[in-house]
Amino acid sequence: MSSKAQILAAVLANQPAKLPQPVFEPFSPQGQNNLDVFVKTAKGIGSSLHFFSGMQEVKNLITSSFSVGRIISPLAELSDIAETDFADLDAHTLENVELGVFKAHFGVAENSALWVTEALLGKRVSPFICQHLMLLVNKTAILQNMHQAYDSIGEADYDFGTFIAGPSKTADIEQSLVLGAHGPRSLVIVILG
Amino acid sequence: MIQELKHHATLADDFNQNEDRVGWHDDTLWWIREKRDKIAWQVPDWELLRDAASNIKDHVLSNLNPYLVQFEANAIANGITVHWAADAAEHNQIVLNILREKEINKLVKSKSMLTEECHLNDFLAENGVDVIDSDLGERIVQLAEEPPSHIVLPCIHKKKEEIGQLFHKHLGTPEGNSDPQLLTEAARHHLRETFLSRKATVTGINFAVAETGEFVVCTNEGNADMGAHLADVHIACMGIEKIIPERKDLGVFLRLLARSATGQPITTYSSHFKKPRENQEMHIILVDNGRTKQLGREDFRNSLKCIRCGACMNTCPVYRRSGGHSYHYAITGPIGAILAPNLDMEKYADLPFASTLCGSCTNVCPVKIDIHQQLYKWRQVIVQSGYAPKAKVLSMKAMAFTFSSPFVYHTAGKMGRAVLKYAPFTVNNKFNPWYKQRDMPEPPSASFGEWYKKNRN
Ligand code: SF4
Numbered sequence: 272m273s274s275k276a277q278i279l280a281a282v283l284a285n286q287p288a289k290l291p292q293p294v295f296e297p298f299s300p301q302g303q304n305n306l307d308v309f310v311k312t313a314k315g316i317g318s319s320l321h322f323f324s325g326m327q328e329v330k331n332l333i334t335s336s337f338s339v340g341r342i343i344s345p346l347a348e349l350s351d352i353a354e355t356d357f358a359d360l361d362a363h364t365l366e367n368v369e370l371g372v373f374k375a376h377f378g379v380a381e382n383s384a385l386w387v388t389e390a391l392l393g394k395r396v397s398p399f400i401c402q403h404l405m406l407l408v409n410k411t412a413i414l415q416n417m418h419q420a421y422d423s424i425g426e427a428d429y430d431f432g433t434f435i436a437g438p439s440k441t442a443d444i445e446q447s448l449v450l451g452a453h454g455p456r457s458l459v460i461v462i463l464g
Numbered sequence: 465m466i467q468e469l470k471h472h473a474t475l476a477d478d479f480n481q482n483e484d485r486v487g488w489h490d491d492t493l494w495w496i497r498e499k500r501d502k503i504a505w506q507v508p509d510w511e512l513l514r515d516a517a518s519n520i521k522d523h524v525l526s527n528l529n530p531y532l533v534q535f536e537a538n539a540i541a542n543g544i545t546v547h548w549a550a551d552a553a554e555h556n557q558i559v560l561n562i563l564r565e566k567e568i569n570k571l572v573k574s575k576s577m578l579t580e581e582c583h584l585n586d587f588l589a590e591n592g593v594d595v596i597d598s599d600l601g602e603r604i605v606q607l608a609e610e611p612p613s614h615i616v617l618p619c620i621h622k623k624k625e626e627i628g629q630l631f632h633k634h635l636g637t638p639e640g641n642s643d644p645q646l647l648t649e650a651a652r653h654h655l656r657e658t659f660l661s662r663k664a665t666v667t668g669i670n671f672a673v674a675e676t677g678e679f680v681v682c683t684n685e686g687n688a689d690m691g692a693h694l695a696d697v698h699i700a701c702m703g704i705e706k707i708i709p710e711r712k713d714l715g716v717f718l719r720l721l722a723r724s725a726t727g728q729p730i731t732t733y734s735s736h737f738k739k740p741r742e743n744q745e746m747h748i749i750l751v752d753n754g755r756t757k758q759l760g761r762e763d764f765r766n767s768l769k770c771i772r773c774g775a776c777m778n779t780c781p782v783y784r785r786s787g788g789h790s791y792h793y794a795i796t797g798p799i800g801a802i803l804a805p806n807l808d809m810e811k812y813a814d815l816p817f818a819s820t821l822c823g824s825c826t827n828v829c830p831v832k833i834d835i836h837q838q839l840y841k842w843r844q845v846i847v848q849s850g851y852a853p854k855a856k857v858l859s860m861k862a863m864a865f866t867f868s869s870p871f872v873y874h875t876a877g878k879m880g881r882a883v884l885k886y887a888p889f890t891v892n893n894k895f896n897p898w899y900k901q902r903d904m905p906e907p908p909s910a911s912f913g914e915w916y917k918k919n920r921n
Pocket residue numbers: 724769770771772773774775776777799825828829830831832833835
């Protein structure tokens with residue numbers, strides 16, 4: 272018997288009597304300002320925030336804060352200051368990217384996580400390999416919690432997607448928090464609108 | 465890395481040699497436990513979430529067969545190759561075969577407790593494959609040639625000066641420098657090189673979604689993603705109990721996991737892998753290694769609900785003062801003490817006794833596993849099967865005698881207090897394990913029995 276057949280048979284023999292799939296009704300506090308909670312949570316885990324009305328301000332921020340180094344972004348609006356056609360490059364060649372700028376589908380207030388999928392990233396590795404990361408999210412796209420997040424994702428078909436909350440970090444050395452473990456050293460969140 | 469067979473009490477003694485370290489370990493883990501409390505209390509429906517997580521996992525265990533079949537079919541439809549391994553040896557062989565076929569002899573690995581359980585690194589090293597662990601804590605214990613001592617905080621037993629020395633020796637950092645910022649920066653450079661040069665990666669899996677065939681990997685460092693998105697071959701390993709029914713169930717588990725583990729609202733990255741990249745090979749290995757057996761043990765099957773958050777370790781008074789290595793098993797702490805005897809009752813007979821049964825683990829567990837009750841039940845199974853650790857047999861006999869007669873119980877208590885008060889040296893000696901590195905507490909002037917008699921009206 273193959274291992275697969277053997278394992279499945281053993282599971283079938285040993286699994287307890289069927290229990291129904293539970294129905295979970297999440298509790299959503301009313302009257303909460305999701306944006307306020309998002310901002311507070313994001314700051315609490317080391318992200319920095321900007322409120323801008325349009326892409327020109329985003330550009331100004333980028334040119335003033337990241338004057339040296341390679342910048343990538345799939346956003347056409349940034350084509351004059353960033354490489355926008357990196358999607359077909361070998362992933363390893365992104366190794367020297369200083370800043371990556373991407374749009375996020377939405378943000379989640381309770382943990383300040385931003386949901387991005389491969390379609391928004393150009394390449395899967397791009398939000399991880401860059402030294403600094405900037406994510407743009409619409410003011411109206413801040414949801415309360417992870418249940419709303421998955422409601423919003425629904426049946427969407429993506430090849431790869433990830434929630435990103437804050438800069439990459441570690442506390443493995445005596446629990447001292449250090450930002451910039453393997454991924455970006457900083458996360459800049461721009462709230463648009 | 466293979467330790468000679470020593471039992472929990474002896475290994476805890478080793479750890480207790482250094483009192484400062486024990487104090488630091490104890491305080492630090494308790495601090496993490498407090499962070500967990502603080503953030504959990506900010507979630508108004510925390511207890512509802514724990515109920516939901518527990519119910520979903522119960523439901524999964526009772527339908528595991530169809531869910532595994534569904535998950536495999538969807539993963540294959542997504543372009544992922546699925547393997548099944550009955551035990552650790554088969555799992556390790558599958559990994560090696562995939563690498564051999566691609567003529568790859570270097571691997572970068574992110575944290576996976578399953579591969580620790582299977583001793584994958586040792587096996588691959590014996591077969592000429594070089595493995596580098598990319599989680600910082602795991603890299604540190606790997607350089608120290610030690611196993612991780614905690615499932616979430618692998619090098620929590622190490623002081624920064626020791627890490628500084630290790631890095632000086634292996635990564636060339638300045639001698640005597642133990643600044644966490646500098647050491648982390650050195651590891652970042654060293655591991656970036658590794659990510660860029662390795663063609664294959666192994667990751668663990670936190671959750672595997674039957675409905676969609678995708679799997680989720682959570683890290684703070686981003687090391688699983690750096691490995692997976694740069695490598696040509698991604699091998700993801702999971703125990704068969706990691707299945708959840710639907711994508712939306714992730715909402716429940718991702719709200720609980722990081723809050724329970726480290727007191728964070730969520731890990732930095734919660735990555736959903738559904739399909740391989742173009743020209744990339746993605747493999748999933750579904751591993752049994754004793755899990756189906758545990759599923760059949762009615763009293764212990766609940767342990768398969770574990771999401772490996774580590775909260776039961778951080779809160780455990782025994783773990784905090786005995787250190788993870790005293791459990792001599794890949795999964796340490798209270799949950800490890802339930803999982804290990806399932807694999808080898810004789811070898812791990814000591815572990816269910818390494819607990820005060822205070823129940824703190826059960827109170828913090830995000831999937832509501834009745835941890836302390838299972839430990840208690842294991843003791844009975846182990847004793848009945850004739851594997852009880854010797855010291856425990858003697859003290860249990862004395863305990864049975866003491867508890868069997870109210871007269872002996874009361875007299876023994878009175879005598880105990882008198883001895884503590886008047887002849888503490890007879891208790892504070894090496895025959896009493898609790899005295900090691902500790903002073904016995906001041907004896908109360910009245911025992912509970914006496915106090916109750918006086919105050920019950
Ligand atoms: S048993 Fe519960 S508390 Fe312990 S690691 Fe598993 S999920 Fe966390």
